[in-house]
Amino acid sequence: MFPFTRLRRLRRHPQLRELIRETTLSPKDLILPLFVRHGKDQKIPIGSMPGHYQLSVNRLAEEIREVRNCGIPGVILFGIPEHKDADGSDARSDSGIVQQAIHEIKSIDDSLLVITDVCYCEFTDHGHCGILVEDHGHVDVDNDATLAILQEQAVSHARAGADMVAPSGMMDGVIEAMRTALDDSGFTQIPIMSYAAKYCSGFYGPFREAAESTPQVGNRATYQMDPANSNEAIREVELDVLEGADILMVKPALSYLDIIHRVKAKHPELPLAAYNVSGEFAMVKAAAANGWIDEQRVTLEILTSIRRAGADMILTYHAKDVAHWLE
Numbered sequence: 001m002f003p004f005t006r007l008r009r010l011r012r013h014p015q016l017r018e019l020i021r022e023t024t025l026s027p028k029d030l031i032l033p034l035f036v037r038h039g040k041d042q043k044i045p046i047g048s049m050p051g052h053y054q055l056s057v058n059r060l061a062e063e064i065r066e067v068r069n070c071g072i073p074g075v076i077l078f079g080i081p082e083h084k085d086a087d088g089s090d091a092r093s094d095s096g097i098v099q100q101a102i103h104e105i106k107s108i109d110d111s112l113l114v115i116t117d118v119c120y121c122e123f124t125d126h127g128h129c130g131i132l133v134e135d136h137g138h139v140d141v142d143n144d145a146t147l148a149i150l151q152e153q154a155v156s157h158a159r160a161g162a163d164m165v166a167p168s169g170m171m172d173g174v175i176e177a178m179r180t181a182l183d184d185s186g187f188t189q190i191p192i193m194s195y196a197a198k199y200c201s202g203f204y205g206p207f208r209e210a211a212e213s214t215p216q217v218g219n220r221a222t223y224q225m226d227p228a229n230s231n232e233a234i235r236e237v238e239l240d241v242l243e244g245a246d247i248l249m250v251k252p253a254l255s256y257l258d259i260i261h262r263v264k265a266k267h268p269e270l271p272l273a274a275y276n277v278s279g280e281f282a283m284v285k286a287a288a289a290n291g292w293i294d295e296q297r298v299t300l301e302i303l304t305s306i307r308r309a310g311a312d313m314i315l316t317y318h319a320k321d322v323a324h325w326l327e
């Protein structure tokens with residue numbers, strides 16, 4: 001019979017299977033998103049994201065120690081301020097909720113990498129990612145006015161001690177604007193992780209509950225990408241590369257593995273992150289809670305597929321679970 005090449009020979013011995021394994025997954029590849037809210041002694045469960053909470057600043061210590069013990073290198077912070085207003089003033093205040101959280105985390109463990117999401121949707125009373133304008137009867141985000149307040153927000157995060165900033169609002173020109181503002185304030189050493197190709201996705205549903213950031217009117221389709229487009233993602237990425245992004249990101253991850261693969265192939269020289277978003281997490285948790293899938297097996301398979309597609313690092317709500325499983 002013809003097949004002299006029997007691939008099954010290589011799969012017989014478990015150690016051999018490990019030796020020929022092409023993709024690895026470790027807690028060291030993962031970044032955990034955290035939601036920090038105003039108030040004191042708050043630990044409010046997020047219904048659609050089992051195991052995740054909105055934590056007040058004084059409840060962060062326990063979480064941060066656990067993250068460190070798990071071997072997870074970093075967290076990305078999202079804030080829920082006490083007051084929201086039209087231009088999201090808490091976001092760029094040195095005493096804002098995220099800034100307080102950065103100070104607190106750094107005082108608990110200054111070796112943990114602290115990344116901040118730089119965007120306005122959690123801070124505006126209308127829930128959009130920047131300042132609104134009327135455009136021929138439609139409300140839309142004013143790109144350039146928003147760039148100015150994003151610069152202030154990023155610099156304020158850096159001043160509070162953030163190690164890296166991650167603009168997530170998909171404003172055109174944001175990387176250059178942020179790089180300039182950081183450099184002018186003396187933060188030349190702070191890298192920018194760009195949400196370079198971020199799609200207008202239904203998978204953000206649970207996050208919007210968690211961050212209380214659902215748009216009150218309209219949607220984000222003028223600034224986030226159409227899920228039908230792939231070449232456009234390459235254009236988005238090219239601009240961010242030219243503007244000086246240090247790390248690129250594709251978001252969401254699972255329905256966009258082709259985009260992850262394309263971006264990595266185009267820019268192998270740049271580190272690539274993928275955001276395994278809230279809806280992707282919630283689907284696994286819900287199916288597992290019903291006994292329909294094996295949570296551990298499916299989660300590891302999903303995260304491995306994201307790494308295999310080309311992501312160097314993954315932002316994921318599964319991070320702590322994975323660390324416990326892989327221990």
Ligand code: PBG
Nearest residue numbers: 119121168203204207277278279
């Ligand atoms: C905000 C932001 C969003 C997410 C990360 N940063 C929400 C959005 O664009 O509506 C979503 C993350 C998730 O769903 O886990 N700019």
